Amino acid sequence: MDIRENVPLAPLTTFEIGGTARFLVDVRTEEQIREAIEWARERKIGFVVLSGGSNVLLPDQGLDSLVIRFVGNLWSVQGSSVDAWAATNLLELIRAMATQALGGWEKLAGIPGGVGGAARGNAGAFGSEIKDFIVRVSALHAESGETRFFNNEECDFSYRHSFFKDHPEWIITRVVLQLQPTDRAASETLIEETIREREKRHLQNVRAAGSFFMNPVAPQEVQDLFEREKGVKSREGRVPAGWLIEKAGLKGAQVGGAIASVQHPNYIVNTGDASAEDVLELARLIKEAVLAKFGIRLEEEAALFT
Numbered sequence: 001m002d003i004r005e006n007v008p009l010a011p012l013t014t015f016e017i018g019g020t021a022r023f024l025v026d027v028r029t030e031e032q033i034r035e036a037i038e039w040a041r042e043r044k045i046g047f048v049v050l051s052g053g054s055n056v057l058l059p060d061q062g063l064d065s066l067v068i069r070f071v072g073n074l075w076s077v078q079g080s081s082v083d084a085w086a087a088t089n090l091l092e093l094i095r096a097m098a099t100q101a102l103g104g105w106e107k108l109a110g111i112p113g114g115v116g117g118a119a120r121g122n123a124g125a126f127g128s129e130i131k132d133f134i135v136r137v138s139a140l141h142a143e144s145g146e147t148r149f150f151n152n153e154e155c156d157f158s159y160r161h162s163f164f165k166d167h168p169e170w171i172i173t174r175v176v177l178q179l180q181p182t183d184r185a186a187s188e189t190l191i192e193e194t195i196r197e198r199e200k201r202h203l204q205n206v207r208a209a210g211s212f213f214m215n216p217v218a219p220q221e222v223q224d225l226f227e228r229e230k231g232v233k234s235r236e237g238r239v240p241a242g243w244l245i246e247k248a249g250l251k252g253a254q255v256g257g258a259i260a261s262v263q264h265p266n267y268i269v270n271t272g273d274a275s276a277e278d279v280l281e282l283a284r285l286i287k288e289a290v291l292a293k294f295g296i297r298l299e300e301e302a303a304l305f306t
């Protein structure tokens with residue numbers, strides 16, 4: 001195992017924020033995860049799991065622990081199902097499956113990060129969620145080292161939620177997905193169209209962690225107001241956090257180097273020199289304003305390690 005010391009974390013996250021990891025190790029196999037956990041246990045230090053780093057806010061003072069970072073793209077295809085190592089980049093996998101005329105999940109194209117991270121948070125976009133394609137997830141128990149499969153139902157998926165969010169002791173190692181036979185060219189076109197749509201909405205290539213807050217379930221009168229104003233139906237009683245932030249007057253609000261994006265107010269963007277403290281303070285102001293105006297408590301979608 002190549003355990004490195006004092007590794008800068010900011011470049012490993014899309015936010016580009018965070019101090020250094022006391023220790024960091026890249027893992028490519030289940031066995032390496034077990035070894036890394038054992039290594040940390042022997043030294044009585046904690047560990048955290050990191051994958052694509054696209055949904056995390058890491059602390060300015062760094063992490064006094066071992067960061068176990070999932071790396072590598074690895075998958076195998078059987079019929080129309082694919083079994084992927086958790087670190088496998090989601091977009092790369094969607095593109096690779098299209099070349100094999102397997103698809104159905106093109107609306108997820110462009111969500112950064114790995115399939116393990118996506119499964120943990122039930123990532124989704126444009127009405128599609130990764131849970132719709134997951135057959136089972138293989139996970140390793142950090143205490144016992146046991147590995148077992150969780151079928152789709154056991155994963156307890158719902159909006160941006162899975163069993164694994166509530167049970168960080170289970171580390172996702174592989175994800176098995178069922179795709180549909182499709183036309184290669186049609187699938188590739190849909191992937192590129194989806195990415196273009198994301199670029200148009202400024203959802204790509206920004207120093208952020210994607211949507212910072214989850215879309216909350218709102219009281220009926222707030223749903224009605226949203227539907228009247230936007231002319232679209234709210235889904236499962238939820239209204240977009242970005243719309244609430246805008247209505248609360250915090251679109252474009254800035255603390256230090258952190259800004260609530262003008263294009264997409266639920267993206268807190270690092271304009272260049274934002275600290276984690278800036279982001280947290282802006283998030284606090286946003287939560288306060290939305291609570292005061294609508295009586296709604298926003299909850300973070302991004303994982304906060306602070």
Ligand SMILES: Cc1cc2nc3c(=O)[nH]c(=O)nc-3n(C[C@H](O)[C@H](O)[C@H](O)COP(=O)(O)OP(=O)(O)OC[C@H]3O[C@@H](n4cnc5c(N)ncnc54)[C@H](O)[C@@H]3O)c2cc1C
Nearest residue numbers: 051052053054055113114116117118123124172209210303
């Ligand atoms: C520009 C941008 C756009 C985005 N757009 C979307 C979008 O449209 N829809 C959407 O849903 N999300 C979106 N996101 C958020 C993010 O891309 C997803 O949440 C993604 O699935 C996170 O995967 P990751 O590999 O980067 O996870 P990381 O950020 O590395 O980790 C996130 C959390 O998962 C945990 N974790 C990571 N890997 C594992 C594992 N193998 N086992 C257990 N726990 C693990 C980490 O400890 C951490 O708590 C966007 C982010 C950015 C930066």
